[in-house]
Amino acid sequence: VIKTLQSNNCPVYFGPVGQSPLHKFLSSAENKKAKKFILVDEHTLDSCFPRIAEQVDALKNAEIIEIESGENNKNIEICSRIWEALSELKADRNSIFINLGGGVIGDMGGFIASTYKRGIRFIQVPTTLLAQVDASVGGKVAIDLGGIKNLVGLFSQPQAVYIDPGFLITLSKREMLSGFAEMIKHGLIADKNYWEKLKKTGLEQIEQYTDLIYRSVEIKNEIVIEDPLEKGKRKLLNFGHTIGHAVEALSLEGGRKALTHGEAIAIGILCESRLSHRKKNLPETELSEINSFITSLFPFYTIDEMDFHRLIEIMRNDKKNQNDSINFTLLKAIGDPVFDCSCTADEIKESLRYYTSLKLK
Ligand SMILES: NC(=O)c1ccc[n+]([C@@H]2O[C@H](COP(=O)([O-])OP(=O)(O)OC[C@H]3O[C@@H](n4cnc5c(N)ncnc54)[C@H](O)[C@@H]3O)[C@@H](O)[C@H]2O)c1
Numbered sequence: 001v002i003k004t005l006q007s008n009n010c011p012v013y014f015g016p017v018g019q020s021p022l023h024k025f026l027s028s029a030e031n032k033k034a035k036k037f038i039l040v041d042e043h044t045l046d047s048c049f050p051r052i053a054e055q056v057d058a059l060k061n062a063e064i065i066e067i068e069s070g071e072n073n074k075n076i077e078i079c080s081r082i083w084e085a086l087s088e089l090k091a092d093r094n095s096i097f098i099n100l101g102g103g104v105i106g107d108m109g110g111f112i113a114s115t116y117k118r119g120i121r122f123i124q125v126p127t128t129l130l131a132q133v134d135a136s137v138g139g140k141v142a143i144d145l146g147g148i149k150n151l152v153g154l155f156s157q158p159q160a161v162y163i164d165p166g167f168l169i170t171l172s173k174r175e176m177l178s179g180f181a182e183m184i185k186h187g188l189i190a191d192k193n194y195w196e197k198l199k200k201t202g203l204e205q206i207e208q209y210t211d212l213i214y215r216s217v218e219i220k221n222e223i224v225i226e227d228p229l230e231k232g233k234r235k236l237l238n239f240g241h242t243i244g245h246a247v248e249a250l251s252l253e254g255g256r257k258a259l260t261h262g263e264a265i266a267i268g269i270l271c272e273s274r275l276s277h278r279k280k281n282l283p284e285t286e287l288s289e290i291n292s293f294i295t296s297l298f299p300f301y302t303i304d305e306m307d308f309h310r311l312i313e314i315m316r317n318d319k320k321n322q323n324d325s326i327n328f329t330l331l332k333a334i335g336d337p338v339f340d341c342s343c344t345a346d347e348i349k350e351s352l353r354y355y356t357s358l359k360l361k
């Protein structure tokens with residue numbers, strides 16, 4: 001059975017893509033003749049394209065556009081090549097562009113489609129857990145430029161999003177965990193019940209994931225609908241991300257093990273829960289609940305006392321922080337967040353020290 005929700009006029013479907021309305025949409029009288037393009041990388045071409053091609057007949061004649069996987073390909077040169085390819089293949093205003101892949105494909109493909117000939121229709125088919133619970137809803141599309149993530153982009157809604165957990169079977173444990181960190185965040189900022197459910201389900205039981213992903217998207221969607229342009233409430237989604245982003249950026253600087261987004265966010269959640277405990281009275285019991293669940297799933301990452309200063313510097317440069325203060329979303333309790341809490345460098349350092357001490361326990 002296919003579940004649905006509406007996100008800013010964009011329908012999001014959950015369940016096997018073959019049972020979803022995708023085929024009907026693509027083969028409808030008005031779309032039958034539209035040229036179809038499907039953007040993949042080498043992994044989604046191997047692991048995901050066969051599933052969708054087999055289940056959705058209308059994609060049989062789609063033009064496949066393949067790019068190399070990886071964040072470092074989410075750039076203007078690749079866009080340029082794809083715009084040129086679209087032009088050579090005579091893509092017109094009526095064409096439909098389908099993004100089959102993780103957040104890199106979704107963000108860049110959405111950007112390419114939204115700008116080609118002032119915008120052609122596109123469809124998101126997210127195939128990583130991160131893209132399913134986060135990247136594919138909310139209408140943000142972007143590419144990186146000059147080493148800055150998502151520097152150039154826009155808000156642009158796809159025709160629809162098709163979320164099929166069946167695609168996740170081929171995803172590595174590490175990539176699963178990366179998306180799981182966002183689901184944990186959704187539970188912590190919005191719904192204690194959901195948090196409990198995540199603890200019970202863990203990572204293994206993918207057959208239960210349709211309902212879990214649905215709830216995550218619903219939580220993100222409720223927040224995004226109230227604040228589509230990120231003026232206030234949407235900041236709740238930044239929980240774990242102020243410190244998490246800095247740790248992620250640091251890990252990408254030379255000589256370190258690069259973290260996935262979710263691995264960094266897991267560290268951010270631990271530190272920001274500590275800040276929540278100290279500044280917003282998040283109960284000790286809930287803090288240790290958060291600690292034990294996250295440390296049972298995610299590998300420990302060494303952060304040196306010597307790196308603290310650099311991390312704070314990265315946080316200060318973050319586009320989301322004006323002036324000198326560093327702003328956080330913190331928790332009064334699980335499911336009860338507050339945004340715009342400013343913390344001092346010393347408080348942040350203490351939370352990092354606390355993270356480091358968790359290994360010793
Ligand atoms: N637009 C938004 O609101 C938003 C939100 C969060 C993240 N993002 C963006 O998302 C990107 C990260 O997304 P991601 O984590 O999905 O990374 P990704 O797209 O790089 O995918 C991770 C890896 O998994 C592979 N893969 C994808 N689906 C697979 C499958 N079903 N089986 C096997 N392998 C598969 C990919 O080829 C890639 O190697 C970042 O660029 C980030 O900026 C955007």
Ligand SMILES: [Zn+2]
Nearest residue numbers: 182241261265
């Ligand atoms: Zn995130």
